[in-house]
Each structure stands twice: as C-alpha cells, then as structure tokens.
Amino acid sequence: MLPLNAENLSRLPADLAVPTYDRGALRTGIVHFGVGGFHRAHQAMYLDRLMNDGKALDWAICGVGVMPADRRMQQVLDAQDGLYTLVVKAPDGTLEARVVGSIREYLFAPDDPEAVIEKMASPEVRIVSLTVTEGGYNFNAVTGEFMADNKDVQHDLALPNRPRTTFGLITAAIERRRERDLPAFTIMSCDNIQGNGDAARRSFVAFAALRDPALATYVDENVRFPNSMVDRITPVTTDEDRDEVRKHFGVDDGWPVVCEPFTQWTLEDSFGAGRPAWEEAGVQVVPDVEPYELMKLRLLNASHQALCYFGYLSGYRLVHDVARDPAFAKFLLTYMKREAEPTLEPVPGINLDEYQHQLIERFSNAQVKDTVARLCAESSDRIPKWLLPVIRHNLDSGGEIKLATAVVASWARYDEGTDEQGGPIDIVDRLRDELNAIALTQRDNPTAFIQNRELFGDLADNARFVEAYTEVLDSLHTRGAKATLEALI
Numbered sequence: 001m002l003p004l005n006a007e008n009l010s011r012l013p014a015d016l017a018v019p020t021y022d023r024g025a026l027r028t029g030i031v032h033f034g035v036g037g038f039h040r041a042h043q044a045m046y047l048d049r050l051m052n053d054g055k056a057l058d059w060a061i062c063g064v065g066v067m068p069a070d071r072r073m074q075q076v077l078d079a080q081d082g083l084y085t086l087v088v089k090a091p092d093g094t095l096e097a098r099v100v101g102s103i104r105e106y107l108f109a110p111d112d113p114e115a116v117i118e119k120m121a122s123p124e125v126r127i128v129s130l131t132v133t134e135g136g137y138n139f140n141a142v143t144g145e146f147m148a149d150n151k152d153v154q155h156d157l158a159l160p161n162r163p164r165t166t167f168g169l170i171t172a173a174i175e176r177r178r179e180r181d182l183p184a185f186t187i188m189s190c191d192n193i194q195g196n197g198d199a200a201r202r203s204f205v206a207f208a209a210l211r212d213p214a215l216a217t218y219v220d221e222n223v224r225f226p227n228s229m230v231d232r233i234t235p236v237t238t239d240e241d242r243d244e245v246r247k248h249f250g251v252d253d254g255w256p257v258v259c260e261p262f263t264q265w266t267l268e269d270s271f272g273a274g275r276p277a278w279e280e281a282g283v284q285v286v287p288d289v290e291p292y293e294l295m296k297l298r299l300l301n302a303s304h305q306a307l308c309y310f311g312y313l314s315g316y317r318l319v320h321d322v323a324r325d326p327a328f329a330k331f332l333l334t335y336m337k338r339e340a341e342p343t344l345e346p347v348p349g350i351n352l353d354e355y356q357h358q359l360i361e362r363f364s365n366a367q368v369k370d371t372v373a374r375l376c377a378e379s380s381d382r383i384p385k386w387l388l389p390v391i392r393h394n395l396d397s398g399g400e401i402k403l404a405t406a407v408v409a410s411w412a413r414y415d416e417g418t419d420e421q422g423g424p425i426d427i428v429d430r431l432r433d434e435l436n437a438i439a440l441t442q443r444d445n446p447t448a449f450i451q452n453r454e455l456f457g458d459l460a461d462n463a464r465f466v467e468a469y470t471e472v473l474d475s476l477h478t479r480g481a482k483a484t485l486e487a488l489i
C-alpha cells in the first residue's frame with residue numbers, strides 16, 4: 001500500500017490522475033480558512049484544473065485551520081505534502097478519481113497565529129477565502145448584527161496580537177499590509193449564505209470597528225468581498241471511503257474527499273488584487289450573483305432541510321433513500337414549485353423547472369451516500385438563513401407557506417431529542433441544550449419553539465404562520481412524521 005505523498009505520485013496507478021504541473025514551482029496566492037470536504041471538492045479542484053492547464057501556478061493555496069478539530073487536517077495534509085484524492089461518484093456507479101495538488105501548505109492557527117498573520121501579510125497573497133460554515137460569520141440571523149459578545153471575539157479584542165478567530169487573524173493581516181503599504185487582499189466567502197460577500201463585509205467591518213473605527217473605514221473602503229454561489233454535494237468522509245481508495249488504487253490516503261459529479265460556482269468579479277482565470281476552469285463569472293444564490297439556497301439547501309427532519313423521524317438515515325421515497329420527492333417538488341420558486345427572480349440561463357427535477361436526481365445519487373445527520377446539523381444556523389426568508393416573503397405577498405412551515409415544525413419535533421420509537425436523537429447544534437429544553441415544553445405550549453426571537457424574529461406574532469405551524473406540530477405528535485408528510489401533499 002502506497003502512502004499518498006509527493007514522492008509516490010509517479011508510482012500511482014494509471015486510473016488515478018495526478019497533477020501534471022511541477023508542484024515545486026507553485027507559489028502561494030490564496031490563504032484559505034476552513035479546509036474541509038467542500039473546499040477540497042470545489043475551489044481547490046477548480047484551481048487544480050487550471051494548474052493542470054499550466055495556468056494559475058502563482059495562486060496555490062495555503063490552508064488555515066482555526067478550530068481545535070483542524071489539527072487532524074494539518075497532520076494529514078502535512079504527511080501527504082498537501083495532496084489528497086478527490087473521488088467523484090456518478091449515480092451509475094462509475095467513479096472518477098484524481099489527486100489534487102493545489103494546496104501547497106497548511107497552517108494550524110492555534111499553534112502559531114503569528115505565522116498565519118505573516119503568511120497573509122506577504123505580498124504574494126492576494127486572496128483570503130473562506131468556508132467556515134454559516135455560523136463562522138458570527139452574525140445574528142434575524143437582526144444581521146455582529147455578535148460582539150462572542151467569547152472568542154472578546155478574546156481577540158483583548159489580545160489583538162494573539163488572535164484565535166478568523167476575524168482577529170485576518171484583521172491583523174489587513175493592518176500589517178496597510179502598515180507595509182501593500183495592497184489589501186480580497187476576502188472571498190464560499191459559504192452558503194445569501195449575499196455571502198456582503199455578509200462577510202458586514203462582519204469584518206463590524207469586528208474592525210470594535211478595534212478601531214478608522215480601521216473599519218479602511219476595511220470597508222479597501223477590501224473587496226465578492227458574492228458567490230457555490231454548489232457541489234460533498235458528504236463527510238468515512239472510513240469506508242478511505243478503504244475504497246485503498247482497494248481501488250492501492251493508495252493510503254488519510255483524508256480523501258467523495259462528492260457528486262455536479263459542480264457549479266457563480267462568482268461576482270470583484271477582486272482588488274487580481275484573481276486566477278476561474279472562468280477558464282468552468283466558473284461562471286457574472287455581474288450579479290444574487291438570483292443564482294437565491295435559487296440555490298431556497299431550492300437546494302432549503303430542500304435539504306425539508307427532507308432531513310421529516311426523513312430522520314421517518315426512519316431514514318441516508319439522503320438518497322429519502323429522495324427516492326415518492327412521498328418525499330413529491331413533498332420537495334411541491335415545496336420548490338409552490339413556495340420557493342415564487343420568491344425567486346428569473347435566473348439567467350437556468351430553467352427552474354429542470355433545476356428542481358435535477359435536484360431530486362442529485363439527492364437520489366446512492367453512490368455519494370450523503371447522510372441525513374449531516375443535513376440535520378447546525379439547524380439554528382441554517383433554517384433562519386435559508387427557509388425563514390421564504391416564509392416571510394410569502395407571508396408578505398400572500399403566497400403559500402404550508403410546506404415550509406411544516407419543515408420548521410419538523411425541526412422543532414426533531415429537537416425534542418427522541419425519535420418516534422423512543423430512541424435518542426443526537427442533536428448537533430451550537431444551541432442544542434437551549435433548543436432541546438424549549439422543545440420539551442411544546443407538547444403543553446405548542447408555540448414555545450417559535451417564540452425564540454433570536455431565531456424567528458416576530459414570526460410567532462403572525463396568526464397565519466402560527467396556525468399552520470401548530471397544526472403540523474400536533475400532527476407530528478399524534479400521527480408521526482410520515483403520515484403528516486403524506487397528508488400535507
């Protein structure tokens with residue numbers, strides 16, 4: 001068994017594509033925070049495409065991890081010289097794999113924040129990109145306000161030279177570049193947030209303002225924050241995936257990435273210090289990303305939410321099993337057509353009807369083995385950002401809200417922490433304890449969950465929403481998830 005590393009690249013089997021470029025000649029141009037599965041299936045893959053064409057060799061990636069759990073990524077990537085296997089799985093079982101070489105180095109910030117700041121302050125770095133999850137932007141989902149009382153943010157304000165957050169580290173580097181008279185880098189968010197660039201701008205400017213109002217003005221005026229829509233279903237890597245890479249290719253890869261064939265990246269062309277020619281690797285560079293973002297978040301991501309709690313409570317653990325259940329497929333298609341689509345603007349070049357049916361096909365890909373548990377995690381960061389805007393829009397316009405509201409009720413039922421057979425549910429959410437305690441009171445007080453104004457704003461004051469919500473919650477308690485879902489369609 002060959003360990004994956006630079007030395008062994010020339011010994012790998014012919015059906016495993018490897019970088020054709022000289023990795024020794026790469027220069028770091030991008031620092032990326034949050035090197036997880038998605039970044040490695042998407043941005044790093046697009047860059048690897050360019051590099052294989054002999055382009056963008058001065059745009060290699062330096063990964064950064066700020067969370068304690070990222071130490072494992074550092075260890076794996078260090079041992080593998082930044083290399084990893086990307087395994088693309090088609091529904092018919094065909095598999096295409098390649099070793100990606102665009103990540104050149106990796107820094108674990110808790111060990112040496114100074115090295116991370118200095119890396120970003122070096123003249124060759126021109127983009128700092130992010131996939132730090134929806135929660136990573138630290139803003140209140142209802143008010144949009146930056147949460148200054150976050151204990152790590154407070155830490156970084158007190159000790160600006162030893163920061164531990166994305167905000168503290170990046171802001172320190174912006175300051176250092178300004179002192180050295182270097183142009184500001186671009187901050188490129190690739191997270192699933194509507195207006196992700198605008199959201200990043202608000203958070204970084206708000207953080208800088210807590211440090212120094214003049215610095216906030218500098219950030220606002222000098223740093224570009226392009227918006228983007230990013231899409232490729234990338235599940236969490238399992239030991240089974242590692243075994244498969246060993247069996248198929250005779251390669252020992254500590255952290256391969258498995259994903260679906262579909263990939264899309266729509267990007268606003270707003271970069272202050274240059275960018276790779278992404279469009280030559282299949283990225284759509286457009287003047288206005290918003291219609292694409294709204295389409296993707298309200299159709300794909302909100303549908304993920306629509307299927308995961310009902311799916312889990314109905315006994316499903318894999319996404320394709322849920323999507324292949326005709327009742328669920330009908331539920332999702334009806335939600336998309338009647339509730340989400342009316343809230344969208346026309347999307348240039350996209351037939352929304354085809355897009356919706358294609359989503360059901362993508363969710364049904366049994367080879368990808370995406371888990372319901374992945375979609376059920378961190379709901380309090382997702383539902384307010386993707387699904388509640390659809391409900392609010394339809395309440396204002398007189399549109400339908402029945403199915404989206406049912407999804408909110410299914411989340412509330414899920415957060416009771418016990419399934420329909422009495423087994424425990426492992427709720428993964430930064431607000432788990434708080435939400436579980438509230439959900440446990442809702443059999444007596446049916447609106448308890450939606451009274452949480454931090455998440456729901458004033459939705460609980462809307463009689464139409466409350467009526468639809470309490471009806472479904474009651475049905476979930478009395479009839480169960482599957483019967484409730486069937487009755488809804």
Ligand SMILES: NC(=O)c1ccc[n+]([C@@H]2O[C@H](COP(=O)([O-])OP(=O)(O)OC[C@H]3O[C@@H](n4cnc5c(N)ncnc54)[C@H](O)[C@@H]3O)[C@@H](O)[C@H]2O)c1
Binds near residue numbers: 033038132
């Ligand atoms: N997985 C997908 O299918 C997919 C598709 C499109 C977009 N995305 C976007 O990418 C994000 C990451 O997805 P993933 O599958 O790579 O997840 P992942 O768990 O593999 O990686 C997430 C990374 O973000 C880091 N992180 C989490 N919270 C952070 C914080 N507060 N500050 C700094 N870093 C933080 C983690 O430590 C980790 O390195 C998603 O939240 C989403 O916004 C994911």
Ligand SMILES: O=P(O)(O)OC[C@@H](O)[C@@H](O)[C@H](O)[C@H](O)CO
Binds near residue numbers: 133300301304375382
């Ligand atoms: O990764 P998250 O937390 O934004 O959301 C979970 C999924 O909906 C998401 O990862 C999708 O798989 C992805 O957005 C597809 O492009």
